[in-house]
Amino acid sequence: MILCAGESLIDMVPQDGMFRPLPGGAVYNTAIALGRLGRQTGYLWPISRDPFGKVILRPLAEAGVITDLCPRTDRLTTLALVTLTNGEARYSFYDEGSAGRMLRPDDVGPLPGTVSAIFTGGISLVPDPCGATIESLIAQHHDRLPVMLDPNIRPFFITDAEAYRARLSRMMPMADIVKLSADDLDWLYPDMPAEDAAARILATGPRLVLLTGGEAGARAIWAGEPVHAPAIRTQVSDTIGAGDTFNAGVLASLDAQGLLTKDGLAGLGADQIRAALTQGAQAAAVTVSRPGANPPWAHEMPS
Template structure:
């Protein structure tokens, strides 16, 4: 099982009514939620660790997870409200305003870490859940506890405007990167995280030196690269499609990568270091294919396996 660990929230997506007024429609979302949904739809045995509310939005999220065959047995429920993210779309590019104070997802603490079954072979972390405290420390503690026996993948999905204590956030990311096997970043993320290094490849190699076996760098329409600790680099082009919006693109890319690695038997602690250029090229290609379907339709609506 691949266990996705991070936020589930409601994306309030703008719509225009027949009289020209803008309103917002609630859609189930969140970076890690989107990855979990995509993995479930791709046929992977997928679980989810997050904090979910008993409120009407929490019920909407729970139903969406169930419909995409995601195991919610490790979800931590509470009566706190659900996080809301209001989305502004500019030429298809999404910008977010979060309402996240005292919510079910944000309020997780390290003393609530769940016991995991042996079936869990890999854990995936990312999104704003790595920024907001106390839940950020919950996820960091979970990654550190499980890293010796299970594959760890991280996509920090930087939201710089959301970071209130940059020093604490950077220190937490360093801790998590040090125990990660796979790190995925966008080119913008990498520029923010790594102050040293001239080029994106040099910056990625510096991250590799901190511990990960491979760093994946996405560059939007310019495709993605994978940089290994030994310096080998591979590139895969993005698929050309008509873009409706980019909501969930990176999240579903991650699901495609994880699904392909799982299909090849590389998501165990014993096999993850055997991922080489060929294996990562195939994984990046599937990630690009999954993301291409997602951006071709409104919102974070990942494809099912039969749609690829």
Template sequence: MLLCCGEALIDMIPSEVATGGFGYVPHSGGAIFNTAIALGRLGQKVKMLTGLSTDLFGQQLEKSLLDSNVGTSLSIRSDRPTTMAFVQLSNGHATYTFYDENSAGRMLTEADLPSLPGDVEALYFGGISLAVEPCADAYAALLHREARTRTIMIDPNIRPGFIRDEARYRKRLDAMIGDADIVKVSDEDLDWIDKSERSLELKATALLALGPKLVVVTRGKDGAAAYFADGSSVSVEGSPVAVIDTVGAGDTFNAGFLASLSDQRLIDKASVANLSKHAVEAALTYGAKVAAITVSRAGANPPWKSELAA
């Protein structure tokens, strides 16, 4: 069982209406939500731990999860509102205005966290849920609580606009990275974390010094590389594809990477501590393949496993 821990929200996407002008269409989304959806579609046994509202948008999110075979029994329900992200598009580039105060997702606290069943082998964290409080502290507490016995993967997916206290955010993130087994960052994330002029490889090595067994760095169309604590590394090229948009690309890559490790029966904590280059290369390749399908169509629309066999 894989457990995705973090935000599920509604993206309000502008759409032209017949009477002129435009309206907003609600789409289920969120970085961690997207990864959970992708894992479910890739045939993995997966659940999502998030704060779900009982309002109509929370019901929409839950239906979207269930429709993609993602379990919701570990999510925490409340009558607080669902987080909303209104999207403004300009020449294909999206900017967001978030409405997140007192939301079901943001107000999650450590006291709300459930006990996890024994079949949960790996937990995945990241996204804006690591930047906004109090839920950021709740997810950090969950990570530290489970890190001794279960595999931890984290993708901070950094959005500087959400960070109100950078020193506090960095301290929490460093501690979470220190207890993680696998850290995935984009090249942009890594440059934000480490603002020096060092190479990406040296910056990844500095992250490894905090404690993780593996650091994965994605570079968009240029592929991805993984760095091991022993100083070795492995990389794969990006998959050539006609890009429609990149929404959900990194989230889907993470799902493919985790799904590959799971399919190789290497997702448990002991196995992750001793991953071979061959196993990691296979996971990187699968992640890139899955992400390539997502960017070839509009929105965060991860593929089903049957599409990869086609």
């Protein structure tokens, strides 16, 4: 089971001059996408008992995602007010004292033996106590379980950039796969070419550093020659959840190939990496073709 540990929230998405509440959150979106793609998936994040908590739980159940590890709380659900500029999403967060932000280590029980990999990232890594809790979870399990990390950096959410950079500098070496967008690289390494930045990260321990660039497609920096997969052309509705769905496509491909293990990732070849990047791009193309974070089901993917 691939365990997705990180934020869920309600995206308030503009529609006809008003805002439509849709469940979202970077790690949550990846969990939904993995479940829809037919992979055994678990989710770990506090779920509020407020009405939005039910909205968040419903798609998880529909996608077959296991939520046994999610603590329930009376704290409120995080809200993200979305604005769209030429289809690109920007966010304002209402998060102080929220259900997820207050996640503490004693809220996280022992991981069941069925957990075979962990995915994490997003804004869940930024504030404490939840950021420290997720970092501790990865520190406890990364020696045994493969980890994929997508920081999905939102600069306007970060109040202490130095502390967050320090957290990422501790967490990236614990990950087997690190995914970074062009925006992430601009924030982390503003004066460094993308592949040089990726090589620097790779040298700290990950097996794969994945670079995504929208229409430019995706690249993998690893021990061999860089691997590239083009973006899939489609009519873009908006980009909400695109990167999250890409992550799910990559993980689903590696899992289906039997490679989402420590040994499997250590022995990856270029063709296997290209297949994973391609499935990530295909899944993301479906998501951007329709409003909101609405990842594809397995039957909607190219055969």
